[in-house]
Amino acid sequence: MATQHARSAARVMMAPAVILLLGWMLVPLTMTLWFSFTRYLPMRGDSIERGLDWVGFENYVRFIGSSSFWPSVQATLLIVGGVLVITVILGVLLAILLDQPFWGQGIVRILVIAPFFVMPTVSALVWKNMMMDPVNGMLAHLWRFLGMTPVSWLSDASVQSIILIVSWQWLPFATLILLTAIQSLDREQLEAAEMDGAPVMARFWHIVLPHLGRAITIVVLIQTIFLLSIFAEIFVTTGGSFGTRTLTYLIFQRVVDSQNIGLGSAGGVYAIILANIVAIFLMRIVGKNLDR
Amino acid sequence: MGRITLDKVRKAFGDVEVIPPLDLTIEDGEFVVFVGPSGCGKSTLLRLIAGLEDVSDGQIRIDGKDATAVPPAKRGLAMVFQSYALYPHMSVRKNIAFPLRMAGLDKAEQDRRVAAAAEVLNLTDYLDRRPGQLSGGQRQRVAIGRAIVREPAAFLFDEPLSNLDAALRVGMRLEISELHKRLKTTMIYVTHDQVEAMTMADKIVVLRAGHIEQVGSPLDLYRAPRNLFVAGFIGSPKMNLIGGAVAAGHDATTIGIRPEHISVSAEAGDWKGIVGLSEHLGSDTFFHVTCEGIDGPLTVRVGGEVALDYGQTVWLSPDPAQIHRFDQNGLRIA
Ligand SMILES: Nc1ncnc2c1ncn2[C@@H]1O[C@H](COP(=O)(O)OP(=O)(O)O)[C@@H](O)[C@H]1O
Ligand SMILES: [Mg+2]
Numbered sequence: 001m002a003t004q005h006a007r008s009a010a011r012v013m014m015a016p017a018v019i020l021l022l023g024w025m026l027v028p029l030t031m032t033l034w035f036s037f038t039r040y041l042p043m044r045g046d047s048i049e050r051g052l053d054w055v056g057f058e059n060y061v062r063f064i065g066s067s068s069f070w071p072s073v074q075a076t077l078l079i080v081g082g083v084l085v086i087t088v089i090l091g092v093l094l095a096i097l098l099d100q101p102f103w104g105q106g107i108v109r110i111l112v113i114a115p116f117f118v119m120p121t122v123s124a125l126v127w128k129n130m131m132m133d134p135v136n137g138m139l140a141h142l143w144r145f146l147g148m149t150p151v152s153w154l155s156d157a158s159v160q161s162i163i164l165i166v167s168w169q170w171l172p173f174a175t176l177i178l179l180t181a182i183q184s185l186d187r188e189q190l191e192a193a194e195m196d197g198a199p200v201m202a203r204f205w206h207i208v209l210p211h212l213g214r215a216i217t218i219v220v221l222i223q224t225i226f227l228l229s230i231f232a233e234i235f236v237t238t239g240g241s242f243g244t245r246t247l248t249y250l251i252f253q254r255v256v257d258s259q260n261i262g263l264g265s266a267g268g269v270y271a272i273i274l275a276n277i278v279a280i281f282l283m284r285i286v287g288k289n290l291d292r
Numbered sequence: 293m294g295r296i297t298l299d300k301v302r303k304a305f306g307d308v309e310v311i312p313p314l315d316l317t318i319e320d321g322e323f324v325v326f327v328g329p330s331g332c333g334k335s336t337l338l339r340l341i342a343g344l345e346d347v348s349d350g351q352i353r354i355d356g357k358d359a360t361a362v363p364p365a366k367r368g369l370a371m372v373f374q375s376y377a378l379y380p381h382m383s384v385r386k387n388i389a390f391p392l393r394m395a396g397l398d399k400a401e402q403d404r405r406v407a408a409a410a411e412v413l414n415l416t417d418y419l420d421r422r423p424g425q426l427s428g429g430q431r432q433r434v435a436i437g438r439a440i441v442r443e444p445a446a447f448l449f450d451e452p453l454s455n456l457d458a459a460l461r462v463g464m465r466l467e468i469s470e471l472h473k474r475l476k477t478t479m480i481y482v483t484h485d486q487v488e489a490m491t492m493a494d495k496i497v498v499l500r501a502g503h504i505e506q507v508g509s510p511l512d513l514y515r516a517p518r519n520l521f522v523a524g525f526i527g528s529p530k531m532n533l534i535g536g537a538v539a540a541g542h543d544a545t546t547i548g549i550r551p552e553h554i555s556v557s558a559e560a561g562d563w564k565g566i567v568g569l570s571e572h573l574g575s576d577t578f579f580h581v582t583c584e585g586i587d588g589p590l591t592v593r594v595g596g597e598v599a600l601d602y603g604q605t606v607w608l609s610p611d612p613a614q615i616h617r618f619d620q621n622g623l624r625i626a
Binding site: 211 | 344373375382
């Protein structure tokens with residue numbers, strides 16, 4: 001009975017969810033836009049009740065004019081790009097490995113997925129204190145064992161360290177998606193390629209990789225959305241110093257450290273724009289990959 | 293050249309012996325069909341020849357040379373898979389050219405061979421499409437195209453027509469036979485459909501549970517099935533198998549008589565029976581007749597225009613020259 005009646009009933013039933021989701025998005029977005037055009041310094045006594053002074057594009061000009069802006073965009077793209085490259089490459093390799101039958105497969109698969117369940121703050125702390133500590137860290141011990149001077153990872157190789165930590169967290173996700181994709185590959189295609197004279201590497205390049213194209217795009221897309229907003233890993237480890245101040249982190253500093261809500265909001269709007277540029281760029285590639 | 297010899301080839305998966313030691317020779321240029329019920333090991337045997345499975349024992353020789361340990365790509369054989377196994381992200385052109393590209397042929401030669409194959413297979417208009425945009429029959433032809441460009445010593449087909457509808461199947465059957473006549477290359481064709489085997493083969497190999505039951509030309513198998521299994525498997529509709537007193541009257545445990553070798557009369561004959569169901573095909577009619585003293589109905593073939601009523605009494609007379617006799621082990625009595 002898909003009548004007018006049923007359809008309007010369905011609409012009524014869906015309405016609460018739709019309204020909730022819209023409000024969830026629209027309210028903060030509108031407030032951010034509003035604050036970004038005002039002078040809003042709570043320490044100086046500005047507040048919504050008292051009314052905020054409209055300053056036009058002043059915050060936007062100041063945010064972009066600050067010497068920290070471009071480096072922060074750069075740091076963001078560097079970290080996101082680095083994590084994407086590492087997780088996709090290692091994810092493909094791990095997926096191929098886990099697809100082979102071997103003893104203890106079940107347990108190994110669970111172990112590989114485990115990091116995904118660790119909270120970002122916790123994993124960052126573990127990496128900082130257990131692995132990367134220049135005196136007591138595992139890596140420091142290893143370096144000394146190999147007769148080298150331990151590295152102060154978080155200050156001397158800060159961006160690389162953040163990329164490493166975040167990659168460790170996201171590798172399971174990439175591996176999982178790519179593993180399911182690999183399992184759906186028709187074995188006969190590989191056999192056909194084998195008979196056609198394609199050696200192992202050629203089979204990987206011409207058959208397996210194109211088959212994974214879709215899954216890789218999905219991994220890249222979903223990860224990018226989350227990676228653009230990583231925060232805890234930076235907060236816990238470097239606190240934004242040594243070139244690890246991403247756009248997200250810069251906004252946080254403007255709002256919380258400098259107590260300048262207007263300026264931070266303008267930064268937030270820039271972040272939205274950056275995310276959309278990246279998204280459009282990605283959607284193009286994805287569109288190409290998903291259309292067939 | 294494509295003479296393939298299997299010498300005591302055996303295959304076991306773990307403890308399960310799927311192919312007991314088996315000898316077979318396939319002559320150059322022959323069209324050989326492996327036929328048998330599902331699960332009898334036809335695909336396994338074909339994959340052993342292709343090199344996609346390792347033999348457990350025995351030797352495979354191609355043109356006299358031991359190929360048992362040679363990897364699939366080096367055996368010079370091309371295979372057409374049941375699922376076609378086309379590469380979905382490549383155009384038809386790229387699919388067909390793939391083996392040439394892997395062999396390192398130059399671009400011009402690749403294009404020339406692809407164009408020639410496309411011409412033969414009526415694919416010229418579809419070269420830039422992807423497999424997903426083709427019909428089942430066209431995909432089948434692409435798979436064949438990919439096999440022929442390599443100019444292999446032999447073609448291996450694993451139930452290539454089972455995913456096509458009945459009308460297309462008949463068409464593709466003819467096309468593959470035509471291709472064989474033109475290329476004169478050895479073809480090994482696996483099917484569970486005895487009609488495909490009968491219509492296409494120079495030589496049929498009937499398999500049951502990994503054993504070769506009989507090897508011979510379609511007419512050899514039709515005229516002189518070596519045992520009850522082959523007798524029941526080859527021919528459509530199935531041969532009537534009769535035991536008991538009637539068989540004893542012919543000094544046999546079982547006798548077999550094909551539906552087309554029984555004549556029907558309304559007045560007189562050897563066996564009196566009652567007409568049951570009838571199947572009218574237009575060209576022929578099959579009657580199922582239940583006879584006195586014979587277990588189970590007999591199938592009889594008569595001309596398409598003959599009409600008998602359900603429940604009518606008729607007399608059946610087998611052609612004495614066409615009666616097949618089998619002993620208590622199911623083997624043919626000469
Ligand atoms: N990789 C394998 N591992 C274990 N058993 C197999 C394998 N491949 C085939 N078999 C078994 O071998 C027998 C023959 O299979 P197959 O050659 O595919 O039969 P057909 O093609 O005649 O239908 C079947 O019983 C099947 O279960
Ligand atoms: Mg099979």
